[in-house]
Amino acid sequence: MSHSFLENLRRVSHVMCVAAAVVLTGCASHYVDGATREINASEYRKPATPKPVQVAFEFQTKGVANAQATKVLQPKVIEKVKASGLFSSVEEKPVQGGALLSVKLNNVPLTDDIFQKGFVTGLTFGLAGSQASDGYICTVSYLGEGQSSPIVKTARHAIHTTMGATAQPGNARKAASIEEAVFSMVSQIMSNALNDLSKDPAFAANNN
Amino acid sequence: MNKFAISFRRIAAVLFCTAAMGLVGCAQVKLAEPVASADNIQKAKAGGIGPVSVGEFKLAEGKDRSLDLKVSIRSNTFFSPYDSSLSKYLAESLKADLSAAGVLEPGASRSIRGELTQSTVDAPMGRGTASLAARFIVEDQGRKTYDKELSTKADWESSFVGAIAIPDAINQYVALYKKLVGELLDDPNFRKAVAR
Numbered sequence: 001m002s003h004s005f006l007e008n009l010r011r012v013s014h015v016m017c018v019a020a021a022v023v024l025t026g027c028a029s030h031y032v033d034g035a036t037r038e039i040n041a042s043e044y045r046k047p048a049t050p051k052p053v054q055v056a057f058e059f060q061t062k063g064v065a066n067a068q069a070t071k072v073l074q075p076k077v078i079e080k081v082k083a084s085g086l087f088s089s090v091e092e093k094p095v096q097g098g099a100l101l102s103v104k105l106n107n108v109p110l111t112d113d114i115f116q117k118g119f120v121t122g123l124t125f126g127l128a129g130s131q132a133s134d135g136y137i138c139t140v141s142y143l144g145e146g147q148s149s150p151i152v153k154t155a156r157h158a159i160h161t162t163m164g165a166t167a168q169p170g171n172a173r174k175a176a177s178i179e180e181a182v183f184s185m186v187s188q189i190m191s192n193a194l195n196d197l198s199k200d201p202a203f204a205a206n207n208n
Numbered sequence: 209m210n211k212f213a214i215s216f217r218r219i220a221a222v223l224f225c226t227a228a229m230g231l232v233g234c235a236q237v238k239l240a241e242p243v244a245s246a247d248n249i250q251k252a253k254a255g256g257i258g259p260v261s262v263g264e265f266k267l268a269e270g271k272d273r274s275l276d277l278k279v280s281i282r283s284n285t286f287f288s289p290y291d292s293s294l295s296k297y298l299a300e301s302l303k304a305d306l307s308a309a310g311v312l313e314p315g316a317s318r319s320i321r322g323e324l325t326q327s328t329v330d331a332p333m334g335r336g337t338a339s340l341a342a343r344f345i346v347e348d349q350g351r352k353t354y355d356k357e358l359s360t361k362a363d364w365e366s367s368f369v370g371a372i373a374i375p376d377a378i379n380q381y382v383a384l385y386k387k388l389v390g391e392l393l394d395d396p397n398f399r400k401a402v403a404r
Contacts (some may be wrong), residue, residue: 056246056308061376064364065383067240074243092244094310098253102246143250 030181031172032188033158039191041084044198047207051145052095053087060106069107073186077103080190086198086207097145103138103193105186110135110158131162131169138189140197144206151202155192157185235284237378242301244308245386251393252309258404259313260306260346263321265299268343271325279329281377282370295324298342301385302392318348318402325357331377336366338377340384344392346401354401360387 057077059069081101082090089095110133136157143150159181160169168174175181197203267276276294278287290296299322306312326341341359345352362380367373392398 054249054308056244056249058243058245061379064362064376064379065245065386066379067242067382070243071240093308100246100249100253102250104246141246 028161028163028178029168030175030178031160031162031169032175032181032184033160033169034171034173036155036157036188036192038188039195041191041194044084044086044195045204046085046198047204049207050086050088051097051099051207052089052091053081053099053101053142054091054093054095055081055101055103056092057103058105060104062108063106066107073105073182076183076186077105077190080187081194084194084198086194086203099142099144102141102143102150103190104141105189106137106139108135108137109133130164131160131166133158133160133169136185136189138193140190140193142197142203144203147202147206151197151200153193153196153200155189155196157189159185237284237286238289239286239297239378239382241289242297242304242382242385244304245390248305248386248390248393249309251390252306252311255393255399256404257306257309257311257393257399257402258318259316260311260402261314261316261319262299262303262306262312263319263347265293265295265322265324265342267293267295268323268325275327276324279327279381281329281331281374281381284374286378286381294327295322295342298322298324298340298385298388302389305386305389305393318346318353320402321345321347326359329377329381331366331373333368333373334366335363336373336377336380337361337363338381338384340381340388342388344398346398348401354398356395356397358388358391358395360384360391362387 055078057070057074059066059073061069078090078092081087081103087099087101136159138155138157139152140154141150141152159175160172162169173184175184267273277292278285279294280286288294288297290300302320302322303312322345323343324341325343326339328340329338330336339359339361341357343357344354346354362384364376364380366377
């Protein structure tokens with residue numbers, strides 16, 4: 001076992017560790033798109049007589065239900081609906097009057113070959129930076145007492161992820177972590193959809 | 209120096225194996241507990257379903273026990289949080305939707321039981337496929353009023369990258385439980401058997 005062999009092995013090992021760290025941890029930064037901003041609940045048009053509502057939430061990945069993500073985000077979504085002031089009470093079980101608010105949040109990739117990009121960034125130790133964007137489409141569907149067809153509103157949002165040496169995406173705010181980015185996105189996209197719902201004459205008519 | 213070299217080699221080997229395990233997977237993963245689906249809540253409400261209970265769900269007779277125990281996707285094993293039984297997972301999916309629709313009543317005279325007959329998922333490079341089938345039986349005070357096998361399937365573009373293909377495949381597979389419950393709630397004969 002020569003000294004030079006050991007030295008080489010150590011170097012290879014260091015390189016592998018750094019490469020693995022770059023690939024595994026990603027050296028990624030997350031940015032919440034700036035085009036969709038938070039709308040304060042005070043700006044919603046509050047109904048004259050708010051009624052109770054049952055909320056059903058589903059997170060989807062490319063249009064397919066994602067049970068794991070649904071579980072994680074459900075409390076945030078329910079909290080947001082409660083804070084809206086549009087309903088007298090918000091439940092996960094059936095409510096008097098039978099009103100149902102369905103919230104679907106669909107994650108659609110806006111960038112192709114995300115893995116390939118990240119892999120190249122990892123292999124070049126971040127010198128070849130890359131950016132990937134995830135789009136989110138929030139669809140709220142409200143079926144009030146006595147209504148035969150639901151009121152449907154949609155809002156859109158995006159989270160951008162950069163890896164390695166690449167410029168910050170324009171019109172976006174850097175988040176401290178992926179969790180913070182996702183929770184901000186949920187709050188902002190929900191506020192837009194709920195605001196639109198509150199201003200729909202059919203919603204007002206059903207809550208008078 | 210030789211001793212150092214051997215230790216270093218061992219550490220390098222352990223590190224390499226750990227990294228390989230982490231990258232390749234071989235994980236045992238519990239499925240997330242089912243949550244009610246808005247589509248199925250609406251179907252149950254629109255279908256005029258009356259109070260109903262959910263009875264025993266088990267593996268159909270003559271089927272291999274492994275069908276109920278797990279599904280495997282590229283060396284990752286997924287199992288049910290309910291006694292490692294996928295037929296019980298189907299029962300819980302049904303309960304979640306019926307409960308959210310306000311029609312699940314444990315003491316109801318009408319009861320739904322079921323038998324899992326098919327559960328597959330495959331995520332090779334190219335097209336992924338998954339299927340789920342079960343026999344549903346409704347009994348009203350011991351009298352059989354509905355007995356039918358229903359099935360559903362999915363196919364999708366499956367990535368060559370495991371980190372993308374595996375989550376996609378498990379999402380597609382788990383979504384079949386809601387789809388199958390939806391098929392049941394849509395069936396006019398089932399609606400008749402459990403009508404208010």
